[in-house]
Amino acid sequence: MNVSIFIDDALKTIQRGTVDRKSPFKLPALSTSTDNKVFQRIVVARRFIEHDQSLIIYTDHESQKYHQLKTNPSCSLLFWDPKKRLQVQVAGEASFLDNKIDYWDKLNENQKKDYVINPFPGTEISSADAIVMTVLR
Numbered sequence: 001m002n003v004s005i006f007i008d009d010a011l012k013t014i015q016r017g018t019v020d021r022k023s024p025f026k027l028p029a030l031s032t033s034t035d036n037k038v039f040q041r042i043v044v045a046r047r048f049i050e051h052d053q054s055l056i057i058y059t060d061h062e063s064q065k066y067h068q069l070k071t072n073p074s075c076s077l078l079f080w081d082p083k084k085r086l087q088v089q090v091a092g093e094a095s096f097l098d099n100k101i102d103y104w105d106k107l108n109e110n111q112k113k114d115y116v117i118n119p120f121p122g123t124e125i126s127s128a129d130a131i132v133m134t135v136l137r
């Protein structure tokens with residue numbers, strides 16, 4: 001396959017992932033690195049901005065990834081489609097949008113709940129029995 005066709009197709013699939021809850025590209029793994037350590041986690045691909053081919057994800061100011069990306073904006077996203085057996089890795093630089101009205105305030109209550117996690121990720125727990133998990137839907 002011609003590389004430019006592959007790239008166009010990959011970008012379209014990434015874009016579709018932001019609007020199609022069932023798309024496997026909805027949930028890429030975001031990699032960051034700081035102090036010579038690499039970190040990865042799943043995030044929701046929320047919006048694709050066509051003119052600069054950027055992808056918007058949401059996170060908390062208190063998350064590790066936020067601090068890691070502030071320290072070192074170099075990052076990559078890995079998308080995986082198990083049916084097509086297709087992986088797409090995108091490397092880039094993170095920048096920060098603090099326009100709450102255009103982003104956070106546009107989420108519905110269920111979408112907002114996805115970001116309320118107790119205990120906050122990264123919180124040290126004293127033992128495996130110390131936490132009772134409850135899933136609210």
Ligand SMILES: Cc1cc2nc3c(=O)[nH]c(=O)nc-3n(C[C@H](O)[C@H](O)[C@H](O)COP(=O)(O)O)c2cc1C
Pocket residue numbers: 027039040041042043044045057058059060063064065066121122
């Ligand atoms: C399906 C799924 C979607 C997630 N989406 C996000 C997201 O969009 N933003 C986010 O900050 N964390 C999201 N998380 C939680 C992260 O994967 C991670 O556990 C958390 O943000 C803490 O990561 P950090 O300590 O590396 O910052 C999601 C987790 C899962 C399982």
